[in-house]
Structure formats: C-alpha cells, structure tokens
Amino acid sequence: MNRPAHALNPAANPRNALNFSGGPGVLPAAVLQQVQESIASVPGVGLSILGISHRSDWFAAVVAELEDNIRSLLGLPADYHVLFLQGGATQQFSMLPMALLAGRKHAADYLHTGYWSGKALPEASRVGPVRVAWSGAAEGFRRLPTDDELHFDADAPYLHYVSNETVEGLQFHRMLGRDDVPRICDMSSDFLSAPGDYSRFDMIYAHAQKNIGPAGVTVVVLRDALLKAAPDNLPGFLDYRAQIAAHSILNTPPVFAIYVVLLVTRWLRDQVGGLAAMDRLNRAKAALLYQTLDSSDGFYKGHAAVADRSLMNAVFRLETPCLEAEFLGAAQAAGFSGLGGHRSIGGIRASLYNGLGLDAVEKLVEFMDGFRQKHR
Incomplete structure (x- = not known):
C-alpha cells in the first residue's frame, strides 16, 4: 500500500507546518523528526524513549543538560534551580502560595489581566491573603495597565503576574514590580521566546505545551534564597526543596516530554542561534x-x-x-x-x-x- 510521504515522516506533513493552535503548539520540524526517531530508538541508547527508565544514567544526564541549557539561554547565575514538574501551570497556582504565602500577614500582590491570571487568584486565596493590584475585567481584558495605574506593596510576600495572556492576546513588553519584593511570573506562553533580564525574576514557571514541547512537564526556575522561609510541613511532592534535592526525579517524571524539551533547547541554541x-x-x-x-x-x-x-x-x-x-x-x-x-x-x-x-x-x-x- 502506498502511503503519503508524511505518513513516514511527520515533519513533512504540511498540516504540522500550518498549525496555529494555542496549545499544544507546533513543534519545529527538525525536532519533530528527532522525536519520531526517538520513539523507535534514542540515538546511542537503542531503546524507545517511551521505555527508558527515569532512574537510568542516561536520563539523569538529560535532566542535567536541560537544566544547563535553560540557565544558559536565560542568562541565569548558579543560584537558580531549574525544575521539571508535573501538574501544569495550574499546579503552580497552588504550589507557589503554599511555599511563599501560607501563614503570612501581608497580602501577595496579583495582577488580573486575563483568563489565566484569573485562574491563579482563587487558588492563592485558599492559602493566604491576596490583593488584586489591578484588574482589566471591567474592560473585557482588552489592555494591560500603565505604570501610573500600578502601585505595589513593599511588604507583599511576592508579586505575581502573567507575562502573556494566551486567551486575550495581551503581552507585557516591560518588567513589572519592585526589586525588593520577589517577582514571580507565569511565562507559559512566551517562555524562551525572547532575551530578557531574567535574573531580576525570583521565580518563573511555564508549562511546556506552547513554546518548548508537548504537554506533561512544567519548567520552574527559582532563586535559591526564595525558599528560605518556606514552611517545613509541605507534602514532599509539593515542596520545591524536595524536588530540587531529587533533581526533578522525586517520583516517575514525564521522561518523553522532558526529552522533547531538551531537543527544543538544543534547536534554539544550535539552529536558531x-x-x-x-x-x-x-x-x-x-x-x-x-x-x-x-x-x-x-x-x-x-x-x-x-x-x-x-x-x-x-x-x-x-x-x-x-x-x-x-x-x-x-x-x-x-x-x-x-x-x-x-x-x-x-x-x-x-x-x-x-x-x-x-x-x-x-x-x-x-x-x-x-x-x-x-x-x-
């Protein structure tokens, strides 16, 4: 039976090249080709990526290289940890206030600029006090705040905002907040899309299925000092310190998704430049x-x-x-x-x-x- 060329090579499928989906997003053709090959056999390993142990030396090397690649692409110093977690950005809506807001007297500052920042608000409010520093709801989320409209609390445990609102098509083209208050940003839909002064962020998180890979893994980048006051009674899986100690292999991680993100970072570095x-x-x-x-x-x-x-x-x-x-x-x-x-x-x-x-x-x-x- 004759098959179309893209049945043997998905990277050649014209529909893949014309995929404007909001997520999961399109993968680069070169990466898609490598993914296809790795499903049959990972180069140098001889096993399918779908069957390689997360406890293998090979996967430990994948995680280590990917940590280094992300630090390098973002220009981050050594005191930043890079984690590859499950649960999507949605889990981070709860996980970060559990670490940084529980038991705090002052409210965390949140911006309500669209659909996804709106999802983060009630999750944080379950854990501790939250102040909405600005909301675009009354205007149908058609614009972002000007600097004159923003007044941040110097005593806030942290500031949280979404850099790119995927649903409404809004993006901050400047950095927000005070340098003396931890700056936390959900960059799920513009992560690794442009250079920036990323060392001024204390924490960045981004699920993979927009710019950097398939669904199943969320990248979390955070400064070591951010966790000094975190509670000691957090569940292990939801404790950033436990995940750091395990290099993201506290339990069985999404090996396939993490490997694809590695391929994307190599593509960004070596082919895009x-x-x-x-x-x-x-x-x-x-x-x-x-x-x-x-x-x-x-x-x-x-x-x-x-x-x-x-x-x-x-x-x-x-x-x-x-x-x-x-x-x-x-x-x-x-x-x-x-x-x-x-x-x-x-x-x-x-x-x-x-x-x-x-x-x-x-x-x-x-x-x-x-x-x-x-x-x-």
Missing part, C-alpha cells in the same frame, strides 16, 4: 499578521490594544459569528489548523509560537487577504 535570533523571527511573524489586520479596513478587528499586543497570540474577530464560522471552515479546508479562538471569548486566534515558521504566517495572511477580498 539563541533567544535574540528567536525574538527577531517572532517579531517578524507578528508584524506581518498585525499589518494584515490593520490594513483590512475593519474587516478583521483585533481584540487587544495595539500597545499591548502579544507576539505569541494574535486574537481578532470578524463582523459576525457566521462570518467567523465561514472563515474557520475555509481555513481548515485550505490546510490551516488551530485558528479557533478560546472557548471563553470565541473569535479567531493565531498563535505564533517558536516552532511556527515565517512561511506559515505568509501563507495565512495570503489566505486572509483572499477571504477578505471575496467578502468585500
């Missing part, structure tokens, strides 16, 4: 798509304020739900995937994560121009 080069490509993709929105004479209407537009997730609408449904159907027929907006707000969302090529965005804007011309 680092985070500055990745940022240039991401900015080119976003500029091309937003130019198409802005030049459409209102046919495509962006959700986010221009100054706060995300480089990772472009969210927009058409004039009617019927027209949006027609757009999505025509896009799928043309080979595009993952363009439906999040269930909470609907519309259209094009996610431009690291693994998506510029050529994919060029094809999308060509399709969008043709669709607009057909209906105007």
Whole structure:
C-alpha cells in the first residue's frame, strides 16, 4: 500500500507546518523528526524513549543538560534551580502560595489581566491573603495597565503576574514590580521566546505545551534564597526543596516530554542561534499578521490594544459569528489548523509560537487577504 510521504515522516506533513493552535503548539520540524526517531530508538541508547527508565544514567544526564541549557539561554547565575514538574501551570497556582504565602500577614500582590491570571487568584486565596493590584475585567481584558495605574506593596510576600495572556492576546513588553519584593511570573506562553533580564525574576514557571514541547512537564526556575522561609510541613511532592534535592526525579517524571524539551533547547541554541535570533523571527511573524489586520479596513478587528499586543497570540474577530464560522471552515479546508479562538471569548486566534515558521504566517495572511477580498 502506498502511503503519503508524511505518513513516514511527520515533519513533512504540511498540516504540522500550518498549525496555529494555542496549545499544544507546533513543534519545529527538525525536532519533530528527532522525536519520531526517538520513539523507535534514542540515538546511542537503542531503546524507545517511551521505555527508558527515569532512574537510568542516561536520563539523569538529560535532566542535567536541560537544566544547563535553560540557565544558559536565560542568562541565569548558579543560584537558580531549574525544575521539571508535573501538574501544569495550574499546579503552580497552588504550589507557589503554599511555599511563599501560607501563614503570612501581608497580602501577595496579583495582577488580573486575563483568563489565566484569573485562574491563579482563587487558588492563592485558599492559602493566604491576596490583593488584586489591578484588574482589566471591567474592560473585557482588552489592555494591560500603565505604570501610573500600578502601585505595589513593599511588604507583599511576592508579586505575581502573567507575562502573556494566551486567551486575550495581551503581552507585557516591560518588567513589572519592585526589586525588593520577589517577582514571580507565569511565562507559559512566551517562555524562551525572547532575551530578557531574567535574573531580576525570583521565580518563573511555564508549562511546556506552547513554546518548548508537548504537554506533561512544567519548567520552574527559582532563586535559591526564595525558599528560605518556606514552611517545613509541605507534602514532599509539593515542596520545591524536595524536588530540587531529587533533581526533578522525586517520583516517575514525564521522561518523553522532558526529552522533547531538551531537543527544543538544543534547536534554539544550535539552529536558531539563541533567544535574540528567536525574538527577531517572532517579531517578524507578528508584524506581518498585525499589518494584515490593520490594513483590512475593519474587516478583521483585533481584540487587544495595539500597545499591548502579544507576539505569541494574535486574537481578532470578524463582523459576525457566521462570518467567523465561514472563515474557520475555509481555513481548515485550505490546510490551516488551530485558528479557533478560546472557548471563553470565541473569535479567531493565531498563535505564533517558536516552532511556527515565517512561511506559515505568509501563507495565512495570503489566505486572509483572499477571504477578505471575496467578502468585500
């Protein structure tokens, strides 16, 4: 039986290249090819990645290299730990206040800038006092706060914010907070997408299934000094110190997902050329798509304020739900995937994560121009 070429090589599947899903996001073709090979046999090991022991010397070396790769890409000093945990960013909504907020008199500062930061608030409130330093709910999460609107408490145990709101397509393009208050950021949807002064963050966390790999593992980067006042009665699995001592192998970790993240960090370092080069490509993709929105004479209407537009997730609408449904159907027929907006707000969302090529965005804007011309 004759099979299409991409049945033997998933990296050659054109639908993989045109996957604009908000998550799990597209993997780079070169990484996808390595993943396919590793499912049959990991180079130098001779076993499938799905059957290699998490207690093997080989996997311990994978974790060690991945820790070093992430520290290097982020430019972090040696006093930062890098963990690979389960439970997604959702588990971090509870795990971090358990370590840093339980029993504290002063409230932690939280920003409510969209869907995912809103999910973090009630989880932290179960553990200790929380102050919402700013909320965009009244405006439908269409913009982010200006510096003049932000007043942070010097006595707060920490500040928590989400750098990129995946659902609404909002992204902070500056650092927030005070350097004398621990700065904690959920970077799930823009992690390793651009260079930055990451040593000014005391903790960063990001689930993998946007920019850096498949679902199943969450990267947590935290400064050693952050945990000095953590309670001693935390469950072992939910205690960062126990996970640090075990180098993320406290229990059976997601070996496959961690290995794929390793391949992505190698790709970023060796093929892309680092985070500055990745940022240039991401900015080119976003500029091309937003130019198409802005030049459409209102046919495509962006959700986010221009100054706060995300480089990772472009969210927009058409004039009617019927027209949006027609757009999505025509896009799928043309080979595009993952363009439906999040269930909470609907519309259209094009996610431009690291693994998506510029050529994919060029094809999308060509399709969008043709669709607009057909209906105007």
